[in-house]
Amino acid sequence: MSEPDPQLSPSRPSSASMIQLSPLHTSPPSSLLYCCITALHHDEGNILSLAVLRGIAFTGSESRRIRIWWPPEFVKRGYLKVKSGDVRALLAYGNKLFTTHKDCKSWSSFSLFSRTSLHQHKDCISCLAYYQAEGLLYKGSWDRTVKAWRVSDKKCVDSFVAHEDNVNGIVVNQEDGCVFTCSSDGSVKIWRRVYGESSHTLTMFLKFQPSPVNALALSWSTSSCFLYSGSSDGFINLWEKEIGSGRFNHGGFLQGHRFGILCLVTVEMLVFSGSEDTTIRVWRREKGSCFHAYLAVLDGHTRPVRFLAACLEMEKVVMGLLVYSVSLDQTFRVWRVKVFPGEMKVTVEEDQRINQKSKIDLMEYEISPVLSPSWVERKLQGNPLH
Template identity: 65%
Template sequence: MEYPGKRSLFSVMGKDTTRSPTHLSIETHQEMYEHDIQCSPEMACSPHNTMHGLIIAPPSPESPWTLSPLQTPSPSLLYHCIASLHRHEGTIYSIAASKEVVFTGSESNRIHAWRQPDCMERGYVKANCGEVRAILAYGNMLFTAHKDHRVRFWNFTVSDGCFQSKKVCSIPRRSSFLLFPRTNTQQHKHCVSCMAYYHAEGLLYTGSHDRTVKAWRVSDKKCVDSFVAHEDHVNAILVNQDDGCVFTCSSDGSVKIWRRVYREDSHTLTMTLKFQPSPMNALALSPSFNNNRFLYSGSSDGTINFWEKERMSYRFNHGGFLQGHRFAVLCLVTIEKLIFSGSEDTTIRIWRREEGSCYHECLAVLDGHRGPVKCLFACLEMEKVVMGFILYSSSLDQTFKVWRVKVLPDENVCYDYVDQSDSRTQKTEYEMSPVLSPSWVKKKLQGNYFQ
């Protein structure tokens, strides 16, 4: 294996090289831990910097931390961009993470591996086909979906800073009948847009623009079930790891819940959630708190619908919707009590659900991108007092950003929740018009920016 040594960001993005653990030069806004939140009993208390006994020093003028622009009653959230990758091998379509490694899939046939959270390059895996629309990582396994409508399995290891990967197989396996290579009925007929993995059963689910969902048994790489799930593109899929329920959403405007038939590999439709006709682009399922589950769906009209699971059944009841995004919601991530949403309006919104209720507040609007935010990934950082998160985002402006977010304890919240039964509730005013990159505007006018 060749190790070319340290390279600049643009040299890595400009030419093909062998896989290596070398580092990238990524523009950072300051040292990651510089000017962090400072807590000291000796600091003077004031109404503006005391919260639940915690004394918070206001950020210095040089600090990279930014307060929530929504002017909540107290500064309950701080955030800043700690790294920004301004040039990549085309648009980044997908992000996944495992074993302290972040993977990005793009138009290229290389899937890059980055170290968490500073995004130094670990290396990359190279396939013979690009346009990686979906990535999923679990343990030491990596699943990637490519332009040829096939999914590739990889094993990877990270040891002493060195990243190594090995291809296991591609599914479906190519037919042994060379005269009829295209007669494999197991293969999707259009791009694989989303994937989900059921850990307990070792099942990989793939959703496609051909309207179907397929279930693959990872142990023997076989397709155990295939069914037409929607009347239009399947845009997102996820699995409830507690009971194996499968959730799908589609451009047909519906969210569907599927259950695996007991002792069989087939799946049956148990519920269809459809509150409005707008296409659904993204799904997220909240962690379970006291047997409470919330399902979120991002819509092309800019709203986020959510459903609350009944405690004693598998039914989900519509609880309301969150408004604030100006254009389509393209991606969603939930972690703890937070919901991160990325939109065509170029912004990322951070929402928080109140404990034990359906009320949500919008804590912040992150507006660092200049094109639609296509995908998000969030992970928790261990903190002593505040909750810390690392958020990865990519946009159709061909940038990849890393954000550090800290949520401070705060009881005085300002809700941005809309109950469809309350006609007095008004929509949130937008703080600013989105600043769109000319290249994205050109793609939007051509009507091919999501193809």
């Protein structure tokens, strides 16, 4: 049961943040309009987690309250009380809300999920994913392991060491049940359940960057599947699933952020990336290829963007979305984004110009640290970001 929340007050966006036409870098140009419809300051410390269900947003923090933000203007709000603070991860799926906490326990609809210490993680549970067909909840942890729980009887059906360092992100392909994990060890791995068993086996090892991989996102349909990974060097790598073999081939990378990528989310052909450089960038993939056009920067946060979520508002001639962002500036923002149709065919001359610009940009990156400065500082202090 949610209760009214008297503590938070919305700060309305200034006129400067209202709808504006974004600068575009495609030829011919396509249009994207966006505005920040609300920016709310959180009075209980950093927001540690974010989930969205049917347009309703949930945020977890160091307190024992999970905030609820109601559309359309997200001024009406409430909270849910939990028995433990430091809500490190949230997952909303179907009619369930899963939470994890600093005490390394998980909760399902606010009933204790981990009842014994036998299958309990030894460090922070950093990420969650749910496979609907089998009713399996996957939990990734800083103890380097992934555990699969069957929600129906709250039983741990598998536990395996997934990486050599913190597990930072996990996603599941709802079409075939493949599990994707990423880690501070710089790798992305693909796991599949052994036929007729509950155990998981490693099927692919993807490593294209020396720096930590912080976030994953999957974009799939009946005809294509793309995997995106965001790392601390500021690059977004992408892989395309090969029809027939099921292998994921590296399709290049997206560059534009100056510091580490902390979060990713995909909707249809769009990719949203949140960074330590305080910005959110919007990309659109051309149908039938790995080419991505950079559409816009959503600029408004003053500290690193830690979490992103997005959902469709309308899907007609103009695609309308709500984008939710959480930053270490202790604010929760909601953006209304409208994407207008536009052809994205690239001429030979334009392709050469883009490649040349990429080489120049890459030279600029090569004189910068491979790892973002704040990540290096946290690593030296033994205090990873969350």
